Every structure is written in C-alpha cells, then in structure tokens.
Amino acid sequence: MRIATWNVNSLRARADRVESWLERSDVDVLAIQETKCRDDNFPWELFERMGYDVAHFGLNQWNGVAIASRVGLTDVERTFVDQPVFGKGGVDPIQEARAISATCGGIRVWSLYVPNGRALDDEHMHYKLHWLDVLNQQAGSWLEADPEAQIALMGDFNIAPQDDDVWDIDFFIQEGLTHVSEPERAAFYAFEKTGFIDVVRPHTPGPGVYTYWDYQKLRFPKREGMRIDFILGSPALAKRVVSAEIDREERKGKGASDHAPVIAELSA
C-alpha cells in the first residue's frame, strides 16, 4: 500500500498534473492540500475517472484540503475537535479549511495544511502555534484511546525542523524568517513526544533534500528548497513503512506546484 501527501497549490490549475501523477505514482491514498476551491467547483470527475473516492473540505479560494483513496474512504471528519478559529478585520472567526480526515484501508488519514506564520511577531504565528498544539493534544487522545491505531498525519506543516531542512540556515536566522524558529520546531517535535514518527526522513536523508521550492528567485534550479511536508505515523503505522520518497521530478517543468509529492510505501 502506498500513501502520499501533496500540496498542489490549486487543484483546478493543477488538474492535468494531478491526474497524470495519480496515473504513474500508483498511490492508494493521496492527502491533498491547497485545493483552493469549494465543493461546487471541485474537479470530482478527475478522481472518479481515476477510480478514487474523494472527500473535500474547501470554503473559498484559500486553503482547502482533500483525501483521495482507492482502498475505501469512510467516517469523513472536517476540522479536528477544538480546531482554533481565525478571523481578521472584523470578520467573524472561522475554522478554516485546513484539516480533513477519513479512514482508508484501515488507516486514519489526516490531510493537514498548517497555517503559515507569515512573520515571527505576526498574529498568524500565534494562530499557527496554537493550532499545532491543539492538534497534537487531539492526536495524543487518539493514541491514548487506541495505542495500536494506524494514524497518518500528512501534510504541509510549514516548519523546517532541522537546520539541513533549508538551504542556508544562517540566511533564515539572519533575516528573522519563519519556519525555523525555536517555537515552531518545538511545536513540530511535540508530535514526536506524543508518539508520532517522521516515517519519510529515514529513507530520504539530507542535506539538500527538500519538498518545497519557492517560485520566486529561481529557487528550484538553484536547489534552494525547504523540507516542510511530512508524513507522521503512529507507532503501529510507522512499523509498516518499508520505503519512502520525495518526487522531486514533479517540481520540474511548466505548470508545477511549488511542492513535491511525498510518498510512503507500507507493507501488506
């Protein structure tokens, strides 16, 4: 069984890419982030054509998460319990379309799009850290309820946990950039304390191994990327992982997302 996560940066703009990638990647479950659409303009036919069931959570042109599966898809959950809200400019705070879950082939799959902190002192950063803290608490409660549960937390975490996960850590520190700060990294490693394991890194050691390259400043051809997309597995799931890869090829050429798909191969 193969599971994957991919921030597609607009499903409608990427429809052809996503379809041909599904065709050749042979994944059974795909967690998608940044669909950037609503249910009424979601490309349902694409997944039907390819033989996947799909569940979507999208409210507007921002965020949007989905799960596609050809090994079953049941018990869909949109948002996690107590998911923090965000509102600005007098707009009513809402739970944004950043988390969706479903049970696929015996695995509780989450597609997660962690808020971007924008700047170290921005209110979005507090939102990001709080959002991750509550998610981690929930994830802990799931494991407590069933220590043998097969759970995959997959998505764009917008955090580079290690210095080698960016092309130049000194640049990030000097510029005071997000994704590498101590609080963000602590929020990421809190999931490991809870019992979740990065199942991809052991099979894709760095340095220089990334999942995202900014469209700007020729970051991809200059190999200046960031490892910010992860598959975190519960202990029972992590035991099944036999290999993993980051499909850097998918970042190439015209019409690519700025993120590459991340894939894990499971036994049985």
Added chain:
DNA sequence: ATGGTTGAGGGTCAA
C-alpha cells in the same frame, strides 16, 4: 542585470 512567480478573482491578498 544581483532580478527572476504563481494562483484566485476581479479588490489585492496569500504564499
């Protein structure tokens, strides 16, 4: 030359 993009939507805003 020291920059260089992309997407949604029709405002700029977001990454």
